[in-house]
Amino acid sequence: MASAWWPCLILALLSGLAASGFPRSPFRLLGKRSLPEGVTDGVEVYSTIINSKVTSRFAHNVVTTRAVNRADKAKEVSFDVELPKTAFITNFTLTIDGVTYPGNVKEKEAAKKQYEKAVSQGKTAGLVKASGRKLEKFTVSVNVAAGSNVTFELTYEELLKRHKGKYEMYLKIQPKQLVKHFEIEADIFEPQGISMLDAEASFITNDLLGSALTKSFLGKKGHVSFKPSLDQQRSCPTCTDSLLNGDFTITYDVNRESPGNVQIVNGYFVHFFAPQGLPVVPKSVAFVIDVSGSMAGRKLEQTKEALLRILEDMKEEDYLNFILFSGDVSTWKEHLVQATPENLQEAKTFVKSIDDRGMTNINDGLLRGISMLNKAREEHRVPERSTSIVIMLTDGDANVGESRPEKIQENVRNAIGGKFPLYNLGFGNNLNYNFLENMALENQGFARRIYEDSDADLQLQGFYEEVANPLLTGVEVDYPENAILDLTQNTYQHFYDGSEIVVAGRLVDEDMNSFKADVKGHGATNDLTFTEEVTTEKITLWNRAVPSTFSWLDTVTVMQDGLSVMINKKKNMVVSFGDGVTFVVVLHQVWKKHPVHRDFLGFYVVDSHRMSAQTHGLLGQFFQPFDFKVSDIRPGSDPTKSDATLVVKNHQLTVTRGSQKDYRKDASIGTKVVCWFVHNNGQGLIDGVHTDYVIPSLF
Numbered sequence: 231m232a233s234a235w236w237p238c239l240i241l242a243l244l245s246g247l248a249a250s251g252f253p254r255s256p257f258r259l260l261g262k263r264s265l266p267e268g269v270t271d272g273v274e275v276y277s278t279i280i281n282s283k284v285t286s287r288f289a290h291n292v293v294t295t296r297a298v299n300r301a302d303k304a305k306e307v308s309f310d311v312e313l314p315k316t317a318f319i320t321n322f323t324l325t326i327d328g329v330t331y332p333g334n335v336k337e338k339e340a341a342k343k344q345y346e347k348a349v350s351q352g353k354t355a356g357l358v359k360a361s362g363r364k365l366e367k368f369t370v371s372v373n374v375a376a377g378s379n380v381t382f383e384l385t386y387e388e389l390l391k392r393h394k395g396k397y398e399m400y401l402k403i404q405p406k407q408l409v410k411h412f413e414i415e416a417d418i419f420e421p422q423g424i425s426m427l428d429a430e431a432s433f434i435t436n437d438l439l440g441s442a443l444t445k446s447f448l449g450k451k452g453h454v455s456f457k458p459s460l461d462q463q464r465s466c467p468t469c470t471d472s473l474l475n476g477d478f479t480i481t482y483d484v485n486r487e488s489p490g491n492v493q494i495v496n497g498y499f500v501h502f503f504a505p506q507g508l509p510v511v512p513k514s515v516a517f518v519i520d521v522s523g524s525m526a527g528r529k530l531e532q533t534k535e536a537l538l539r540i541l542e543d544m545k546e547e548d549y550l551n552f553i554l555f556s557g558d559v560s561t562w563k564e565h566l567v568q569a570t571p572e573n574l575q576e577a578k579t580f581v582k583s584i585d586d587r588g589m590t591n592i593n594d595g596l597l598r599g600i601s602m603l604n605k606a607r608e609e610h611r612v613p614e615r616s617t618s619i620v621i622m623l624t625d626g627d628a629n630v631g632e633s634r635p636e637k638i639q640e641n642v643r644n645a646i647g648g649k650f651p652l653y654n655l656g657f658g659n660n661l662n663y664n665f666l667e668n669m670a671l672e673n674q675g676f677a678r679r680i681y682e683d684s685d686a687d688l689q690l691q692g693f694y695e696e697v698a699n700p701l702l703t704g705v706e707v708d709y710p711e712n713a714i715l716d717l718t719q720n721t722y723q724h725f726y727d728g729s730e731i732v733v734a735g736r737l738v739d740e741d742m743n744s745f746k747a748d749v750k751g752h753g754a755t756n757d758l759t760f761t762e763e764v765t766t767e768k769i770t771l772w773n774r775a776v777p778s779t780f781s782w783l784d785t786v787t788v789m790q791d792g793l794s795v796m797i798n799k800k801k802n803m804v805v806s807f808g809d810g811v812t813f814v815v816v817l818h819q820v821w822k823k824h825p826v827h828r829d830f831l832g833f834y835v836v837d838s839h840r841m842s843a844q845t846h847g848l849l850g851q852f853f854q855p856f857d858f859k860v861s862d863i864r865p866g867s868d869p870t871k872s873d874a875t876l877v878v879k880n881h882q883l884t885v886t887r888g889s890q891k892d893y894r895k896d897a898s899i900g901t902k903v904v905c906w907f908v909h910n911n912g913q914g915l916i917d918g919v920h921t922d923y924v925i926p927s928l929f
Contacts, residue, residue, distance in 0.1 A: 272301025273374075278409045280401060282416040282480075284390065286493055286500065286787075287732075289399055291317075293384045299374040308371040309382040312402040315366050317388035324372055325381040392483075392504060392730035394695070396426075399480040403433065408463050408472050416480055418452035421493060421787035421796050423485040427452045433476030438462060447482070450794075450806070454480050488799060489760045490749060493787040497737050501707065501747055504730040508701040509754040512616040514549040514566050514606060516599035519584070520624035520657075522556045526586040529625055529657055529682065536690035537581045543698060544569040549612050551602055552580065555595025556587035557630050566606045592624060593632035593641060596652075600645040607649075615754060617703045617724065618650035623680070623690070624666070625657035635665040643672055651675035651723045655693060658682045674723040699727035702751030702758065707733050709747055714738065725751060782817055812836040848916065848923040860885070860906060876906060881914035 277296040282289055291313075299305045313319075322333035374380045390397040401414065418424065427447040431439050442458040456478065465473040489505035519533065537552075544550065548569040552562040562580045567573045603618040605611075612618075632638055646652060652673040654666035657680045667677035680689050702725040709717070717735040725731055731749075749760040780786060780797060787796045794806045803815040816832040833849075835841075841853040858878040866873035872887040888907045891900030911920040 272299060272303075273305050273307055274298050274300055275405075275407065275409055277411040278405060278413070279411070280414045282399065282401075282414075284399065284416065284418040284420075286419075286421060286789075287390045287392075287397055287502070289317075289388045289390055291386050291388070293382075293386075295382045296379065297374075297381075298379045299376055302376050304373055304375050306371055307374050307380055308369065309384075311368045311384050312404070313366060313368060313386050314388055314400055316391070317386045319368065319384065319386045321383075321385040322368075322370070323381075323383045324370075325383070326372070326374065327378050389732070393728065395728040396481040396483050401478040401480075403431070403474050403476060403478045405472055405474055408460055408470060410460060412458055412463065412474070414454070414456040414478060416454040418447070418454075418480075418482060420450055420452075420482075420484045421789070421794060422487075422491055422785075423450050424448075424452045425483050425485045427454070427480075427482040429454045429456070429478070429480045431456075431476065431478045433474055434458075452482060488785050490747065491785055491787065492747065493789065494737070495789045497739075499735055499737060501733045501735075502730060503707065503725075503733070503749050503760070505701065505725075505758075505760065508727075508758075510545070510727065511700045511703055511752075511754045512545070512547040512549075512613050513698075513700060514603055514612045514616060514618045516551055516553060516566075516603050516618075516620050518553045518555065518595045518599040518620060518622040520556070520590060520592075520595070520622075520626070521554045521584060521586050522590040522626060523586050523588055524590070524626050524660070525657070529686070530584070530586055532687040533623060533657075533690065534581050534584055535687040536694075538578055539687070539691045540694045541569075541574050541577055541581070543694070544574065546570060547613070547616075549606065549616070550577070551599075552577070553595055553599040553602070554584065555591050555598075557589035557591060559591060559594045559598050561598065561602075565611060566602060589630035590624065590626050590628055591631040592622075592628040593638045596620070596622060596638070596642050597645055600642065603650065604645075615752065617700050619697060620646075620650065620652045620675075621655070621694070621697075622652070623655040623657060624661065626660055627662050627665075635662060635669075639665070639669045639672065642669055646673050648674070653677070653693070653697065655680050655690065657686070696729075697724070697726055700724045701727050702753055705731065705749065705751040707731065707747060707749050709735070712738065713746075811841065846917075848920075851917055863887075874906065876908070876915075878915055883908060883914045885909070 275295060275297040277294070279292075279294045281292045281294070284290075293311050295309060297307055299307070324331045324333075368384060370382070372380060388399075390399060399416065403414075405412065418427070424447040427445060429443060429445050431443075434442075438458075442462050443454070443456050445454045446452065458474065461467075463472045463474055465471045486504060486506060490501060490503045493500050493502075517537065519537075521530065525533070546569055549566040550569055551566050554560050554562075562577065599620050599622075603620065607618065627633070628635070628638060632641065642652065652670050653675040654670040654677040656663045656666045656677060659679075659682075663677065663679060670677040678689075678693050680686055680693075683689075703723065705722040705725050707720040709720075715736045715738045718733055720733050722731060746761065751758055780788075782797070782800050785797065785799045787794065789795075794804075796804045796806075798804070800817060800819070802817060805813045805815070812835075814834040814836055816834065818830050818832055835849065835853070841850065843854050845851075845853050856878070858876060860874050860876050862875040863872050864874070866886055868886070874885050874887070876883045876885045885906040885908055888905060890903050890905050892903045908915045913919065916923075
């Protein structure tokens with residue numbers, strides 16, 4: 231399997247729709263001008279709907295905008311959408327007066343050439359360009375005849391990543407005009423169950439947000455709806471400008487009864503791994519800081535402010551040093567030092583004294599930091615069970631010493647030797663960010679761009695918080711060779727608190743009978759192994775005539791054709807389909823040496839009101855309400871139990887007071903439920919006789 235299991239497609243093109251020769255309309259879905267309410271330059275946008283469906287951390291988003299040209303001549307209308315850089319476009323269509331023109335989604339390089347060719351020929355084309363910290367902007371314009379309606383529909387998808395203990399879905403809201411029907415609808419389905427769900431907007435007060443926002447979650451389903459009225463969109467009571475201008479963010483997390491969760495769909499699997507409660511692994515950090523002349527002023531001041539905050543967060547078992555590079559290289563200390571209170575106070579004094587100097591010697595700065603980490607390990611200056619990290623910050627390209635990017639990459643790769651990760655932070659836009667990113671990725675790290683805004687110091691601190699708490703090092707996720715055909719990345723230098731490891735792959739056989747995953751890593755105190763198992767013994771799921779067999783020893787979810795089956799280790803199996811119809815099969819385990827009783831399964835129905843009135847069978851005939859009356863309570867043949875008369879279905883029956891166990895909430899001992907027992911195998915209560923419902927086999 232290719233490393234990009236979900237291909238990153240970022241360009242949509244439409245050919246055959248002439249769009250030249252007309253003045254450009256000021257209307258944009260996400261434009262930069264404030265527009266009066268209603269018709270603007272003859273063009274009215276009357277609907278913008280963002281519909282998001284998230285299943286198992288994977289988001290499918292559809293942005294639909296509808297407009298009409300009310301002028302007496304043709305107008306050019308533009309459609310802009312800002313989407314996360316980690317997302318990829320899967321479809322785009324234009325519909326004009328009921329005729330739909332599909333887009334051709336191309337990969338980046340091919341798309342750019344085709345876009346330029348289409349524009350030169352006066353054809354309609356859409357292009358994705360970078361836009362801000364987290365976003366890319368998709369833009370397309372089209373000529374719309376007088377009186378015509380146009381509908382823009384963009385579909386993009388994204389795998390949500392866990393960050394600081396939450397999954398985040400980020401939507402940019404910027405209509406800059408009043409829209410009669412503006413709506414965000416998000417439905418979330420997580421087989422593990424949702425533990426928290428929240429939504430917030432940066433552009434609106436909490437009071438106003440509360441009246442336009444609804445959010446809820448229960449079990450495996452969550453829902454968020456944001457529907458501001460025209461009055462709620464106004465920037466002031468009489469304004470025609472919209473206050474919807476900023477970020478709308480949905481965050482949630484899932485229940486974690488075990489560190490891992492395996493989900494199988496149509497012969498593919500996704501393995502989520504996020505253990506909790508592990509102690510933090512001590513770390514040795516080499517901060518490699520660019521102090522060249524271009525860092526002078528605000529950038530260097532923000533860097534120092536961030537470093538001072540980072541020093542406040544360092545733990546006493548950590549080790550650190552500062553390596554400063556300009557035309558040459560200098561260090562705070564000759565060796566790594568422990569983050570004791572005394573050393574941290576001295577480090578703060580040093581950071582405050584940092585000033586800018588001359589050129590930019592990235593190569594020697596990085597090699598000095600890497601050498602310092604290697605030497606500390608070799609000379610046993612740091613704990614054996616600790617990890618090393620290089621964090622470099624620069625705002626420019628190398629211009630002294632070794633300045634060839636490919637040679638610097640080679641030198642750094644050879645020096646690190648795969649032993650620890652490198653994280654590169656690029657300050658501003660005047661640098662070769664691709665070089666920083668490639669160098670970080672080939673050394674098991676990643677790069678981040680730090681934007682030259684007022685919060686740059688918070689951006690730096692926020693990055694550090696992501697890597698501040700490693701829980702495991704040298705993580706390997708192993709699967710049986712004969713079980714897996716293709717696999718995404720399954721080795722990681724670090725697992726950080728609040729994040730998640732995701733491995734996807736394809737099974738050799740869709741009907742495979744066994745599956746096992748071992749996650750191994752080095753913890754703060756010992757080596758750890760987490761095993762996810764699916765074996766061939768206990769649970770068989772049938773897809774038509776094809777069986778798949780699993781075990782009660784693992785937590786696993788299987789989804790196919792609208793059906794979801796979730797097995798919770800040694801507890802229960804939850805079967806869901808349709809509009810929330812759910813059954814629970816509980817595994818009741820008894821004392822192994824019990825002379826009579828054996829383990830048994832209990833079948834329970836959740837939300838039975840969703841069942842059809844025609845549902846029948848031994849249980850189904852009671853899913854809908856029925857009339858009954860209990861009267862004449864009297865002593866029974868057993869002095870401890872009362873008898874009574876039950877009138878039901880035109881039958882008069884004698885029933886006896888007793889109790890039964892409900893195991894839905896407590897699978898081990900259950901909950902006592904008082905009830906009336908019907909005699910003679912339910913005769914008179916059930917339709918027919920009990921033998922009508924006895925079958926030799928379920929299959």
